[in-house]
Amino acid sequence: MTKDKKRKLLAQRHVSSRMNFLFQASHLMAASHQAKLAAYYGKLCRNVGTKAVMHMAPALKRSLCRRCSLPLMPGVNTELRVAEENPTPQAGEETRTASNGEETPTASNGGEVEKTKKKRHRRLPKNRKKKVEKKEEPPANPNESQPEIPLNALFLECSLCQGRRSFTLDNQRECWLEQPQSLVQVLSLPGENAGQ
Amino acid sequence: MDHAMSDLKEFITDLVVPHHRRSVNINQDHITMLEGSKIKKQHSRKRRAHKSTTLSRKEYAKLGLNTLPTKQMKYEEALPLHNLWKGYVREHLALREGGEVPEVHDPRYDEFSKQLVKLDLHGAKLRVTQSKCSTLENLSGICVMDTKNVLKLLGKDHRLRTVPKSECVFGLKVGNMEFTIFGQHLNIRPAERSVKKIKNFVEPFM
Numbered sequence: 001m002t003k004d005k006k007r008k009l010l011a012q013r014h015v016s017s018r019m020n021f022l023f024q025a026s027h028l029m030a031a032s033h034q035a036k037l038a039a040y041y042g043k044l045c046r047n048v049g050t051k052a053v054m055h056m057a058p059a060l061k062r063s064l065c066r067r068c069s070l071p072l073m074p075g076v077n078t079e080l081r082v083a084e085e086n087p088t089p090q091a092g093e094e095t096r097t098a099s100n101g102e103e104t105p106t107a108s109n110g111g112e113v114e115k116t117k118k119k120r121h122r123r124l125p126k127n128r129k130k131k132v133e134k135k136e137e138p139p140a141n142p143n144e145s146q147p148e149i150p151l152n153a154l155f156l157e158c159s160l161c162q163g164r165r166s167f168t169l170d171n172q173r174e175c176w177l178e179q180p181q182s183l184v185q186v187l188s189l190p191g192e193n194a195g196q
Numbered sequence: 197m198d199h200a201m202s203d204l205k206e207f208i209t210d211l212v213v214p215h216h217r218r219s220v221n222i223n224q225d226h227i228t229m230l231e232g233s234k235i236k237k238q239h240s241r242k243r244r245a246h247k248s249t250t251l252s253r254k255e256y257a258k259l260g261l262n263t264l265p266t267k268q269m270k271y272e273e274a275l276p277l278h279n280l281w282k283g284y285v286r287e288h289l290a291l292r293e294g295g296e297v298p299e300v301h302d303p304r305y306d307e308f309s310k311q312l313v314k315l316d317l318h319g320a321k322l323r324v325t326q327s328k329c330s331t332l333e334n335l336s337g338i339c340v341m342d343t344k345n346v347l348k349l350l351g352k353d354h355r356l357r358t359v360p361k362s363e364c365v366f367g368l369k370v371g372n373m374e375f376t377i378f379g380q381h382l383n384i385r386p387a388e389r390s391v392k393k394i395k396n397f398v399e400p401f402m
Contacts, residue, residue, distance in 0.1 A: 014288060015390050018316050021284040025277055025318060032273055039261055040341065041318065047387035067251045068261065160259055161251060 015052040019045050023060065023071075030071045035160050042069035067163035072156045083153040083166070264341060264348060266356045274319070274338040274350050281319030285370050288315060297373060312375065314390050317342050322349060325376065326365040335359060342386045347379075 026041035042064045049056055064071050074080045155166040174182055204227065209220050256262070285291070289311055298304040323336040335357060337349035347359045347366075361379035368375040384392055 014311065014314060017284065017287050018314075018390055021280065021316060022318070024280055028276055028280060032276070034269070034273070036261055036264060037340065043261075044318075044387055048390055051387050051391045066249070068256070068259065160261075161255075 012052075012054065015048065015054055019048050019054065019056070022048065023056075026064075026069075027071050027073070030073060030077055035070060035077075039065075039068045039070040039160055042071055045069075062165070065158040065161065065163050066165065068158060068161040070158055070160050072158060072165060074156060077159060078156045080154055080156055083155055264356055267354065269340070269350055269356060270354050271338070271350060271352050274340060277319040277340075278321060278338050281316075282370075284319075285315065289370075291371070310394055313381070313394050316386070316390075317347070318386075320368055322347065323367040323369075324359060324364050325367040328363040332359060332364060344385045345383060 022041050022045035026038045026045060029035075029041060030038035046056075046064065046069055048054075055061075063073075070077070072078050153166050153168055155164045157164050170176075171178060173179070176182060201224070205222055208222060209217050212220055251259070289308070298308050317339045318341070320339050321336065322339050324332050324334065327333050335349060335351065337351040337357065339347050340350050340356065341348035345361055347361055349357050349359055351357060361382045364379045366377040366379055368377055
């Protein structure tokens with residue numbers, strides 16, 4: 001038994017060292033702008049992991065793109081960007097414009113047809129809204145008490161496959177600077193003060 | 197809307213017997229339009245959901261991830277990869293300063309040779325020592341890509357060459373050691389190589 005265990009451990013060590021090498025290689029290639037090779041090594045690293053039934057650390061796993069396993073490094077590969085608008089008001093605006101566009105030609109002819117059309121238009125956006133809300137709910141749960149605060153989403157866009165890795169901003173978290181418990185000490189550099 | 201309604205009225209009145217057409221009176225409240233576009237929308241939604249999570253093999257190939265450009269990579273760009281690989285080999289084969297490679301009669305020899313087969317070749321400097329195809333002989337370069345049947349070597353003249361594994365014997369240098377790899381037995385997918393069981397005795401083909 002012990003010998004078997006030892007052998008297993010040894011094999012696992014070798015697999016992990018290989019995965020480590022591949023991961024580093026993919027980062028190296030991404031840093032030298034060889035996106036294809038980087039994605040290839042990332043993919044291989046993942047595949048080795050799945051074949052040998054070994055898990056990557058989740059933080060490392062997430063640093064690879066979900067779709068093409070290109071390592072996403074903000075500032076090198078991609079940029080951390082803020083999603084332009086909240087998806088919920090956008091959908092609302094769309095429906096408004098759509099209904100307006102419908103109304104202007106039909107306004108002269110008040111009738112049942114128009115009403116039914118309107119209804120259909122209303123139904124679809126409602127569904128959309130519901131979906132969007134569902135998606136956002138899990139991270140927004142602590143935020144529900146103060147619904148006025150908009151949830152901005154940060155995202156990294158993969159340059160190869162346009163896949164997105166999004167982050168939610170939640171200023172109720174402890175690490176947020178505005179939260180009083182996150183500040184332990186305020187230091188000011190002497191050079192800055194002299195400059196002022 | 198006017199236009200559509202008049203079209204409808206025309207259509208309906210045309211259906212009536214000619215001498216009754218004058219007395220046709222259409223109440224607009226009784227008209228309901230049906231638009232059959234629901235199925236398509238459901239279809240598109242499903243597709244979109246699928247698209248966001250993973251790439252299919254087709255999409256993967258469409259992005260050009262299975263192929264590499266032959267003349268765009270410089271040899272110098274692959275050198276850092278080679279340096280990284282050197283460190284990896286040292287870790288993988290447990291090489292130390294002053295250590296000795298086990299001989300054939302050594303009990304460690306079996307283990308060592310198995311590890312050698314499982315070695316990852318990305319970034320290794322390889323040289324084709326023998327081949328059934330004479331033009332492939334003496335090609336050398338840094339291995340950049342490793343697939344089931346083929347190695348892609350980046351030569352010093354900045355060209356990427358595709359070398360079939362099964363016809364060649366490769367020479368591999370690690371420090372002051374030289375290994376000979378029979379490509380025939382390398383014909384495994386690189387991801388599966390680290391898991392696959394390896395026979396103790398295999399015959400060289402040449």
